[in-house]
Amino acid sequence: MVDKEFLADEAKRIAMNYFKEGLNCAECVLQAIIDVGLIKDFPKDIVALATGFGGGIGLSGNLCGALSGAVLAVSCIHGRKNPLAKENPKERILELDGERGVYRLFNNLPREFKEQFGDVNCGKIVEPYDWQSKERRKNCHNIIGESAKLAVKWILIGNEEGFTQPFGPNVAGIQN
Numbered sequence: 172m173v174d175k176e177f178l179a180d181e182a183k184r185i186a187m188n189y190f191k192e193g194l195n196c197a198e199c200v201l202q203a204i205i206d207v208g209l210i211k212d213f214p215k216d217i218v219a220l221a222t223g224f225g226g227g228i229g230l231s232g233n234l235c236g237a238l239s240g241a242v243l244a245v246s247c248i249h250g251r252k253n254p255l256a257k258e259n260p261k262e263r264i265l266e267l268d269g270e271r272g273v274y275r276l277f278n279n280l281p282r283e284f285k286e287q288f289g290d291v292n293c294g295k296i297v298e299p300y301d302w303q304s305k306e307r308r309k310n311c312h313n314i315i316g317e318s319a320k321l322a323v324k325w326i327l328i329g330n331e332e333g334f335t336q337p338f339g340p341n342v343a344g345i346q347n
Contacts, residue, residue, distance in 0.1 A: 196237040196311060198240065204326070210247045235284070235290075237315045271334050280321060
């Protein structure tokens with residue numbers, strides 16, 4: 172049996188350490204999930220997929236890189252390995268947003284992140300700080316650790332429950 176709390180705390184510790192070592196926010200989270208052994212069927216260099224997400228995508232201040240890294244990590248486990256496996260487009264779409272669609276799991280990550288940090292956009296999260304300041308780095312350091320824990324949480328929920336979660340707010344207006 173997996174000790175969920177230990178696994179989440181270990182991912183947090185590793186991610187936060189990587190930030191001190193100069194990895195960007197998205198790289199930290201994805202690499203930590205690899206290191207704790209949750210991502211097994213991918214080459215270790217998949218962390219390269221996270222590089223561009225740092226600073227809200229290349230320092231643009233858009234979607235927080237730590238959240239992006241968490242989504243990438245959860246996608247490695249619960250994302251569609253072959254989206255063309257279903258025979259027709261309608262089946263493929265239902266696999267995403269249907270009654271047991273994978274979006275039900277993913278929809279919770281930004282909702283929970285926003286509840287914890289007030290926004291999902293890097294620019295808004297770091298707005299009170301000077302980018303070069305220790306305060307901003309400390310804030311990002313914490314967000315990176317918590318995002319690694321968030322990734323572990325939703326990977327394990329997906330493993331245990333599948334994709335049965337209710338949708339939170341969504342652009343499609345899907346009601347449960």
